[in-house]
Amino acid sequence: MRMSDIIDKKKYDTELSFEEIQYVIHGYVNGTIPDYQVSAWLMTVYFNGMSEEEAFYLTKAMIESGDQLDLSAISKAKVDKHSTGGVGDKVSLIIAPIIACFDLAMAKMSGRGLGLTGGTIDKLESIPNINVEQPVDTFIDTVKSVGFALIGQTGNLVPADKKLYALRDVTGTVDSIPLIASSIVSKKIAAGNDIILLDVKFGQGAFMKDAESAKELAASMIGIGGRFNKKFAALITDMNQPLGSMVGNAFEVYESIEILKGRGDSHLRQICVDTVAYLLRLSEQFAELDEAIEQINKVIDDGSAYNKFAEYVQAFGGNLDVFEDENWVFSCTSKLEIKALCDGYIHQIDAETIGRAAMIAGAGREKKEDSIDHHAGIQFIKQYGDEVQEGDVVGYLYTNKSIASELIADLQQAVHIKPSAPADHKHIYSYME
Template sequence: MKSMTQLITDKKAGLAHTEEEVQWLVENYTNDHIPDYQMSAWLMAVCWQGMTFDETKALTLAMMRSGTCLQLHSVGRPLIDKHSTGGVADTTTLVLAPLLAAAGAGVAKMSGRGLGFTGGTIDKLESIPGFSATLQEEQFLALLQKQGLALTAQSASIAPADGKMYALRDVTATVDSLPLIAASVMSKKLAAGAEHILLDVKVGQGAFMQTKEAAVELARYMVAIGLGAGRNVKAVLTSMEQPLGLAVGNALEVAEAIEILRGRGPLRLRQVCLRLAAEALCLAGMAKTQDEADLQLAALLDSGKALECFRQWILSQGGADIIATPTLLPRAALEEELLSPYSGYVQQIQARIIGEASVALGAGRRYKGETLDLAAGLVLACEQGDFVQKGQKLATLHAASAEKMAAAKKMLVAAFVLSETPPLSYPDVLGWVDADGFHAEAE
């Protein structure tokens, strides 16, 4: 077998690895026989040179096999897993998981932490006092059987290779690589055992895939890997040109998800959540048409059934009752308003800058293992298309120190693009990828 140095050299030269080489690399990194600095060099080489589909598939399966693959056939419900490729103010998982469980699905989900300027579901949930995101296989299965919903992080037993590489990629500027994203996502999905997998592939300047073409290619890779492993997979492409919701930051996004589950909250976020949930129900054969699914799901939101499902889920994993007592969520020491320097229509809210500002406030990691400020972040006070007056509030910032507040404000100057005319509107759903390829959303 080649040495790690030779594998780095090969990949730097654009050569393809064999399946055996990929398996060796994953096994040895998982078992601490390859140091972070060599893995970082290999990850950067992959970012520059890419990987073939066969290499990506081999990497996915090796990462899946690095730990236990859950066997969930005894749950008695159609098992659905949903994953987002990462965006800004994207709280869809926190809404979809209880919403689908309330509809009768089994939601078996393995999630990750934030990557770069995008938020992570595990970080968001850990802002809830007492919530445990690390479940043993027996606990995971028991919760699925009892309430139809369980969520866990990668652990020493489930996809540990991805957990190690995920943390390293976050702080070595090796996040935005198609094969690395595809392998990371699908290794978790396959290890978690769900039959039906819905992928929410974000597109735009606030996503890792900034063009539709790149997003379609990533979706094709992930769908093909999943279908090849015998799963039922579909990818929906959604826009991340602007933040999806209004809240950016861990505890702030949990609070916003609760508002959606109450039947309120930002309209765009609610609509995207309902569309993704309808796609999931249709994928699992639980609804014949999207219209049928839409009616069922809207009723679950408006009746409070989905909210109660969220409450029971959080309590079952040790979390505090933040529905009854929302003040239990952490709150930042400082809050400041960002005011508009002049009047005009909000032509654009640049999602990437918003995400990077939230990191500056303390809501995201700048280096491996950094402790997050779970109360930090910002809440937008306007959306694209709104008219704002000079001096009107654009956002409220939450941070632990004046220094972080000042750094974020400096960054946010460029995030809000104002003009004298209203902006053009663009669809939030661009299309989908299934076994038959890409299908554009009808306008």
């Protein structure tokens, strides 16, 4: 078998066999096939796509490139929620302890942030003394005792994905649906969970820019997941504006705690409640969403969900005292005002601009090796639908950096204001199984 023949075959849009795809993936991981040939192959996939069969083969080969996590010691059904990434997306922090209040377990390995998308692990590491780089045995024991655990990606799970993604990033082949789908599903299967709810986002702050593209990606992932006898479903959700009122690592942990304590942003709470409700129905805990929603609200309001989160933080050495101290969050040297540019009602807060500004302020990374400032971020005190007057403060940028005035101007332009009130904002557009 020769790599040049496989490139030619895919160049003419001929379907590849499992053995051919396996040859590409294993050869690239073990170093026998060079970057330039895999780059050419990726470009043929980018332009010609893949059949569902080929996407399954690619996913299988990627899984087989490394270890697979054995979660059989956890007796409860194991669920996961995967987001395709968004600005201010702290949903995993909120729903994991809620899930743990039911007869389910969530064993979740998460990544760090890059570009506009924040990483769950970066957010958790804003909690003093917490250690989320845990061995697998500790991870599994914590899931068994608490009901959930979130840790950094560990071991040798899907090494092919790490190598392929780095190459896709520099060859213009990131935005290919079969390549995205196989990347996500391979990691979910290797992580050992039984039931996976995908949160596929679209809009300015998301990778997929429109709902139809998001649905196409979701359908591909559900189809591949089903071939591994795993239960996959997807929510198609709006990412045209940030989730919640805070963007930044410590900010998003703080906002998550507020929700778990029964306070905070009501719209964000509803998003999290609805997400858990779909997961509970998918896992056959409840037959109807309304019944699930009622019980979810109970475990938030009676403190059960927050207590689960506190158990988890303590299990990994984190300091709970900071959750009662706002100075832990608002500790940057600069607090810069974001003002309304005219009278009217807020129709949109541009998520892409907000995510980029937070990254520049120190909350994110442009490159993987960049360090982050856990306390840099953005807080909005006005939200979608609120009425404002010209000059009203709608939010603040917190940073320890010297920030150019142009960045504040961009943030103010990102708050779109119109004379009349907007319609109710719809976050979940559709559900797919």
